[in-house]
Ligand SMILES: Cc1cc2nc3c(=O)[nH]c(=O)nc-3n(C[C@H](O)[C@H](O)[C@H](O)COP(=O)(O)O)c2cc1C
């Protein structure tokens with residue numbers, strides 16, 4: 001170590017600090033923030049701090065293989081890149097660069113429905129395995145079209161996010177009057193750029209577009225338009241995990257959406273304990 005190495009970030013917290021320095025406040029706050037009092041945002045970290053490791057000794061660790069598979073697709077570790085919106089707000093190459101990182105690490109990447117690079121650009125950028133995250137718009141035709149595009153571009157699964165009938169109340173975005181750019185995937189279909197002087201334009205866009213009537217019956221509709229396996233993302237209770245199995249989806253993702261949706265829900269790792277019990 002020496003010279004510039006000392007300034008290289010070595011953990012997520014240090015990357016976060018660099019991002020804070022590099023990004024416009026509006027974008028940093030969008031990426032880093034949670035909803036309302038951000039109680040669950042803090043809990044997401046603190047709950048992990050309550051869990052400690054129980055290391056066993058004198059085990060040969062000269063060769064370590066953490067690889068496993070998700071829906072039959074190999075991954076070098078039980079880690080998947082979660083769908084996160086609008087990477088170009090943080091880097092000009094956006095999701096294409098994230099995809100290349102996924103390929104380099106041999107992990108699966110889930111592309112957000114609200115990506116800034118198109119479904120096609122990401123698919124053709126490298127040979128990573130991609131899943132596609134879906135929001136259901138009031139205009140079902142748009143959501144159905146995105147599913148078709150994902151399917152014909154080789155995405156391997158649909159992650160249906162179910163915790164966003166309404167966007168979480170993100171107070172930083174309200175204060176910053178957070179603006180969504182026009183997203184290329186939706187060009188000619190819907191304007192994602194809302195010009196509203198009041199509060200978060202993301203929230204305004206979401207309440208105009210996302211379908212708050214989404215319910216269990218819509219899983220049958222989704223199944224009717226795709227042959228891809230479906231994972232339900234945003235489950236926090238054992239009851240809903242059982243229901244998801246009953247409606248016949250291929251998997252669930254236990255998640256509180258990074259504490260960006262409902263505040264005062266359990267930390268994701270605690271919900272996982274309940275669901276797994
Ligand atoms: C900046 C940001 C944008 C996000 N955008 C989306 C999104 O477009 N779709 C989605 O389903 N989840 C989105 N999420 C939630 C993540 O997929 C994920 O649920 C969250 O980071 C917490 O990880 P966990 O679910 O593994 O606990 C976003 C999270 C962040 C931090």
Ligand SMILES: CCCCCCC(=O)C(=O)O
Nearest residue numbers: 085114180202205206260
């Ligand atoms: C542009 C509309 C809102 C995008 C929401 C993306 C998301 O899920 C998030 O957590 O942010």
